[in-house]
Amino acid sequence: MPFNVVEDASTGSDSDYSSTWISWFLSSKGNEYFCEVDEDFILDRFNLTGLNNEVANYSQALDLITDSLDEDIQDELRGSLDVQARLLYGLIHARWIVTARGLQKMLEKYKRADFGRCPRVLCASQPLLPVGLTDIPYEKSVKLYCGRCEDLYSPKSSRHGSIDGAYFGTTFPHLLFLVYPTLLPSKDPETSMHVTGKETNTLGDSRNRRRLREEPEAVTEGGGEGISTASVAMKAERYRPRIYGFQINEIAKLQRWQEAVRDRQIARLEALEEKNP
Missing domain, CATH: 2.20.25.20 (N-terminal domain of TfIIb)
Structure with missing residues (x-):
């Protein structure tokens, strides 16, 4: 795997188990992004539908998270359960933070x-x-x-x-x-430029963009030999915000317009590169 999905379970000491498992997990280094999931949400089995297929030793991992695990369990088994409990809590966390209460808790961290x-x-x-x-x-x-x-x-x-x-x-x-x-942050250039203490020359920027559209020759000046600007532009990736798999309407419309502008510019670059191989 390209990254470690689960932090080392030895982050805390054995004495940390005297507190609740969730408080121990949240206080461990590297887990600052997580918020506390309400116990009522975890105990409602409807909220955990399907997670038993994602997590090995699901029942015992859930008992560990809710501090109802048998104290007589072997230490070696508990070590492996910690890994599964972290995975289970993470998957529950993803469901929790899109609820009204979970959003409120994450909002506090965002602020x-x-x-x-x-x-x-x-x-x-x-x-x-x-x-x-x-x-x-x-x-x-x-x-x-x-x-x-x-x-x-x-x-x-x-x-x-x-x-x-x-x-x-x-x-x-x-x-x-x-x-x-x-x-939702403002996209106003004046508000985003206040750190520099200078006003944004939006008029000059719009003129520059207009000139690039009308004079595509200027784009290739100073470019490296043998490099296709159009092919580089087509490979550029962009992030697409989604809610439950669906693109957000206003952002999707804006991105479609931006991509149409980009496609026209790429077509101009390709025509220019054909004339000047």
Whole structure:
């Protein structure tokens, strides 16, 4: 696997087991992204539908999370159960944080910028939100989503970077902004440039963009020989926000328009490269 899905279970000492398992898990280093899942949510078996197929020793792992595991269990078995309990809690966590109560708890962490801030200068230290690239465990590590530039970033800490993205899911940050629309960062260049203390020359930027559309020759000036700008542009990837697998309507419309503009520009570049091989 390209990353460690589960942190080493030896993060805490044996004395840590005197407290509840969830409080021990949340206090372990590297688990700062997680919030506490209400016990009532965990005990409602309807909320855990299907997880028994995802986690080995499901019943015992659930007993460990809810502190109802038989104390006479062998220490060796408990060590292996910790791994399964972490996986189970992570998958429950992904379901919990898209509920009304879970969103509220994650909102508090977001307001404190517990997940870090966007490294992009023009985003003016915008707080980030964790997101998964897939809802299937053991495939992709967690990423951080910026609501201003709508791009993804890797966590700075290797501990956080090793967390499975399925523990947060693909829906969470976008549902949060849908439920709390006032939190959606402004795309106004003037508000995003206040850190530099200078106003953005939006008029000049629009003129530059217009000139690039009207004069595609300027794009290739100074380019490396033998490099196809059009092929490079076509390979560029972009993140597509989704809620339960469906693209968000307004963002999807904007992205379709942006891609149409990009496709026209690529067509101009390809025609230009054919004329000047």
